[in-house]
Amino acid sequence: MPSKMIFINLPVADLGRSKNFYEAIGWKVNQDFTDENAACIVIDDNICAMLLTRDFFTTFSKRPIADTVTTVGGAFALSLASAREVDILTEAALAAGATEELNEDRRAEEAQVGMFGRTFIDPDGHQWEPFWMDYPGN
Template sequence: MNKQITFNLPVKDLNKSKAFFSALGFSFNPQFSNESAAFMVIVDGSIHAVLSTEAFFKSLIGKPVVQAKEANEVVICLNCESREEVDRLIAKAVAAGGRTPHPPEDHGFMYDQGFEDLDGHLWNLVWMAPQT
């Protein structure tokens, strides 16, 4: 089995969402993108997201699209290499129009904070202390 993750997220405004995630340092593969969807590279070769217009997303699932600002089904969690990377990405998310639903949590062995993107999808950034 090829160990890659690609998940799909519905967005209200594809161009604004692309600008938001570009500000966080994510890139887009134009080969797999069009006016209805953008293939976002989170970690090259292993983690990707497809940002889809709500209409296109709905055509894929055949049922109503949950409005993430009102209800959530999932929290997307990404591991970071350091506490500083968590803080840096959170600052970029806020500067690009996202919001933080809670302050950072420092458990000593783990540090995390989340952000809500423009469409209300929840992302959690985590640093875990190396095991000794």
């Protein structure tokens, strides 16, 4: 196992629907860490999203779960290898039921510094921001 990994714990309303969504955009389910309460979605070798039923999620914190359908609770930026990969992932997410959040002012700012990004909202309201950045060595 790598020395560092990140696991993003996300509460979901319908575990089956959420697993299907993430599989549809090309991410894999790790069955070793998946049961009726949770599903481990492998985004990359060192990045996983843990989809947790809302009831199970409440065992991780005493604070109320944010209503991510009406408010933003976090923005998960994911660096990809090209602008084309950003488009491919976002288009797959939209085809699987995500909605796109457009921000033309932000796109103009990103273009000035050599970035390209898009934003999609998954069926549970979680905000994903795939992006590509033109930096030395890229």
